[in-house]
Amino acid sequence: MKLYKTTTLFFAILLTSFASQIAHADTCLPLENASGAIKNADFNLSYKTEPSKISVSKPFSLHVKVCETGQTPYKANLKLDATMPKHRHGMNFTPKISKQSSGLFLIEGMLLHMPGEWQYKFDLKGKDRKVQLTKDFLLK
Amino acid sequence: MTMPSTWTFLLSLFVLLSFSLPVNASQFFTDEEKSQILAQGPWPPKASLDHTNRYSGNSQAIALGESLFNDKNLSSSGEFSCSSCHDKNKYFADGLKVAIAAGKNPRNTPSLVNSKFQRWFGWGGSVDTLWGVGLRAILNPLEMDSSADHVSQYISSNQKLTQQVKTLLPPDTQPTTADEHLVIIGKIIASFIETLVSKETPFDRFRQAIAEDDKDAMATYPLAAKRGLKFFLGRGRCTVCHFGPLFTNKEFADIGIPYFVKPGTVDKGRYQGIKDFKTSSFNRAGPYSDGKAGAQTLLTGRIKLQHRNWGEFRVPSLRSVADTAPYMHNGSVKSLTEVIDHYSELNEDRLHTDGIAILRSLNMSPTEKSDLVAFLKSLSAENPKGD
Numbered sequence: 001m002k003l004y005k006t007t008t009l010f011f012a013i014l015l016t017s018f019a020s021q022i023a024h025a026d027t028c029l030p031l032e033n034a035s036g037a038i039k040n041a042d043f044n045l046s047y048k049t050e051p052s053k054i055s056v057s058k059p060f061s062l063h064v065k066v067c068e069t070g071q072t073p074y075k076a077n078l079k080l081d082a083t084m085p086k087h088r089h090g091m092n093f094t095p096k097i098s099k100q101s102s103g104l105f106l107i108e109g110m111l112l113h114m115p116g117e118w119q120y121k122f123d124l125k126g127k128d129r130k131v132q133l134t135k136d137f138l139l140k
Numbered sequence: 141m142t143m144p145s146t147w148t149f150l151l152s153l154f155v156l157l158s159f160s161l162p163v164n165a166s167q168f169f170t171d172e173e174k175s176q177i178l179a180q181g182p183w184p185p186k187a188s189l190d191h192t193n194r195y196s197g198n199s200q201a202i203a204l205g206e207s208l209f210n211d212k213n214l215s216s217s218g219e220f221s222c223s224s225c226h227d228k229n230k231y232f233a234d235g236l237k238v239a240i241a242a243g244k245n246p247r248n249t250p251s252l253v254n255s256k257f258q259r260w261f262g263w264g265g266s267v268d269t270l271w272g273v274g275l276r277a278i279l280n281p282l283e284m285d286s287s288a289d290h291v292s293q294y295i296s297s298n299q300k301l302t303q304q305v306k307t308l309l310p311p312d313t314q315p316t317t318a319d320e321h322l323v324i325i326g327k328i329i330a331s332f333i334e335t336l337v338s339k340e341t342p343f344d345r346f347r348q349a350i351a352e353d354d355k356d357a358m359a360t361y362p363l364a365a366k367r368g369l370k371f372f373l374g375r376g377r378c379t380v381c382h383f384g385p386l387f388t389n390k391e392f393a394d395i396g397i398p399y400f401v402k403p404g405t406v407d408k409g410r411y412q413g414i415k416d417f418k419t420s421s422f423n424r425a426g427p428y429s430d431g432k433a434g435a436q437t438l439l440t441g442r443i444k445l446q447h448r449n450w451g452e453f454r455v456p457s458l459r460s461v462a463d464t465a466p467y468m469h470n471g472s473v474k475s476l477t478e479v480i481d482h483y484s485e486l487n488e489d490r491l492h493t494d495g496i497a498i499l500r501s502l503n504m505s506p507t508e509k510s511d512l513v514a515f516l517k518s519l520s521a522e523n524p525k526g527d
Contacts, residue, residue, distance in 0.1 A: 056179075057389040059435045087498055092391060093442045108435070109442045113391040114380050114498075140175070 028067030028074075028103050038133040042069055042126055045133050056115050056139060062095075062107040066124065073103030079123035080107055084116055085136075115139050166355055168366055174350050176373045181347045183459075184337050185385045187256060191431035192424045193271050195308060195331040204304050205332030208325060213294050215284035217242065222277065222284075222329065225249045231463040232336060237471035243282035246401040248471035251464050254457055256334040259390040259440065263453045263469040264413025268440040269429070271330035272422030275322060292321035319421075323428040338459050339521035343369075346518075361518070368515025371508055376483070380498055387458035387519065394451045395482075395499060396490035397468045409469065410452035414445045460520045476516055480509050 030037055030046035037046040044067045054060045066074035078097060083090040095109045112118055122133040169177065195201035208214065212221045220241045226232040232252040239245035247263050255261065261273035277283045278291065292315070295301050305324060306314070315321040342361060349357035372378045383389045392410040399407045417440075421427055424437040453469040467473040473482060484504040491499055504512070 056383050057391065059439045061435075089448065092444060092446075093439055094444050096438060096442060109439045111439055113389045115383060116380065140179070 028065070028071045030067065031063060031065045034065075036120075036135055036137070038122070038135050040131070040133060042131060043067065043074065043124060043133060044069075045122055045124075047120075054110075054112065054139065057111060057113045059109065059111050062110060063100075064105040064107060064122070066103050066105070066122075074124065075102065076125035078105050081121045082110065082112060083119050083121060084114065085119050086117060087114075112139050166353070166358065169350075169370065173370065173373050176379060177347055177350055177369070179384065180379070180387065181344055181385050182351075183340060183344045183385050184254075185257060190256070190270065190330070190334065191434065192269050192429040192437075193327045193330055194430040195327045196334060198308065198331055200304075201308055201328045201331040202335055203332075204308070205328045205330070208329050209332055214278060214286055214291055214325070215242065216286045216290055220284050222274065225277075225283070226252050231460055233464050235465070237466055239283065241283045242280075242285035245280075245282045246407055247469050248466065250454075250456065251460070252333050253336045253338050254386060254459055255336070257386050257390075258457075259436070260392075260413075260454060262413065264407075264409050264411075264416070265392060265454055266413040266416035267420060267422055268417065268424050268436075269330075269422055270333055271323070271326040272420065272426075274329050274333070275326040275422050278322070278326065288318035288322040291325055292318035295321060295325065320428075323422070326422075327430075339523070341459070341521050342518040343515075362514060364511045364514035365518040366515075367507075368511035368513070369518075371504075371512055372515055376502060376512070377498075381455045382458050387461075388455045391455060392449065392452035393455050393498075394448075394453075394491060396487055397453070397470065397472065397482075398490075399451045399453075399470075401470075407469070408450060410449040410454075411445070414443055414449060417443065418445075458516060458519050462517045462520045476513050477509065480504065480512055484509065 030044060031048050033048060034046040035049045047062050047064045050061045066078060068074050080095060080097065081090050091111060092113060093109055093111055095107050098106045100106050116139060118137055118139050120135045124131045190196040209222045212218050214221065224241055225234045225239050227234055234249045238247060239249040255270060261267045261270060267273045267276055278286045295305060315324055346358060346361035381389055381393050399409060401407050425432050425441050462476060465475055467479050473479050484502045486499060486501040488497060488501060491497060
């Protein structure tokens with residue numbers, strides 16, 4: 001009886017630990033020290049630039065983390081463009097987007113060639129429609 | 141003295157004093173303007189070696205490159221060298237409206253000084269390597285009108301040159317094709333061009349004075365240049381394109397200069413440049429590049445061809461701009477004053493824009509124009525050769 005209880009307890013602990021690890025692996029948290037974040041009802045997107053301070057006409061990369069509601073990592077594709085809405089033009093380059101791990105993307109080949117008001121446009125695939133998340137910022 | 145004449149006298153005195161008193165630059169520029177001024181330096185910017193060119197920074201290659209730069213035997217006729225159009229006594233340009241060598245080129249010869257800091261080369265940006273743009277000039281029928289075979293045969297027939305090139309190659313290797321030989325020569329010449337960097341200017345010293353809050357040093361920068369700089373940053377909004385230490389964002393713009401070469405012939409500018417770039421072998425990512433990795437290669441390889449690229453030409457650096465007349469891609473503007481007149485009385489109907497216009501007619505006063513010229517002249521070193 002004692003052996004049965006000990007074994008049950010052992011398996012219970014093992015199962016709890018395993019379940020907690022699965023839950024932890026699936027838990028989607030925003031990037032630490034993010035440069036910016038955008039939230040809506042369906043998504044929580046955070047991004048971090050590399051280098052941390054971006055400059056006019058110098059190449060940079062973006063690390064992007066996308067979580068869906070309920071803190072599950074976003075698994076579909078991501079697109080990004082940066083535009084100057086007032087001038088109605090975007091970048092001169094098409095950035096390279098690579099999926100790194102669950103919900104995490106690396107975007108290389110970004111370059112903003114003018115100082116002024118810019119906007120990131122992230123295109124995501126929602127449950128039944130396309131979703132665009134935008135973030136305005138001033139580049140000096 | 142009657143009352144009105146007293147007032148007139150006092151007013152004149154006030155106006156006179158306000159122009160002649162020393163202006164405290166610390167107060168003349170706002171914090172925002174000072175921050176903009178700091179972004180236009182320091183000079184020269186840090187630059188690493190060109191890893192697409194194995195001879196970059198190699199002193200032996202630089203010496204040989206200078207000799208080849210002046211060697212007319214590289215051209216098919218034996219009449220033209222790189223220095224025929226890039227004259228060291230003319231700031232490595234030619235001072236002509238358009239380049240004239242083996243033929244008449246529809247474009248103005250840009251200076252080679254500071255070209256190592258650029259991202260794209262040529263008015264349309266058809267190449268992303270310095271060695272590639274040199275090779276393009278060697279092969280262009282309107283420039284040196286040469287060929288890989290001609291260059292290879294010339295080098296091979298000259299024992300001294302063959303030996304000099306051989307000492308730069310990795311041990312026990314030699315070019316196996318004429319194209320390889322040509323590319324080696326282009327890279328050796330580029331290693332010399334990389335050394336052409338302009339000297340410190342009055343503007344750079346003023347910028348440094350602002351960085352150090354050195355009021356005495358700030359006071360030595362002429363008042364007209366200060367006013368011109370204020371206009372450049374403010375109402376002129378010139379830093380939208382002429383941004384950073386090189387005074388260019390290293391990209392392309394349409395500023396309303398006609399791009400008809402002659403009736404029925406159009407210079408497509410950046411549009412054709414991107415098309416040519418995508419098919420060129422002399423790119424950072426191409427077969428002759430010595431190092432294809434890196435952010436710069438990834439970036440240029442992902443250039444977008446867009447309709448708006450029609451009629452766009454490279455935003456030139458303004459460093460030493462006073463020394464490189466005439467101006468624009470077709471050399472159609474003779475002087476700095478005329479360049480400023482162009483922006484002052486800009487025909488906005490000529491510009492392609494979907495949104496708020498980046499360029500607007502500036503309607504400048506004569507004083508604003510002369511101040512801007514004074515500022516632009518302060519972007520030249522007093523003694524460019526530094527000797």
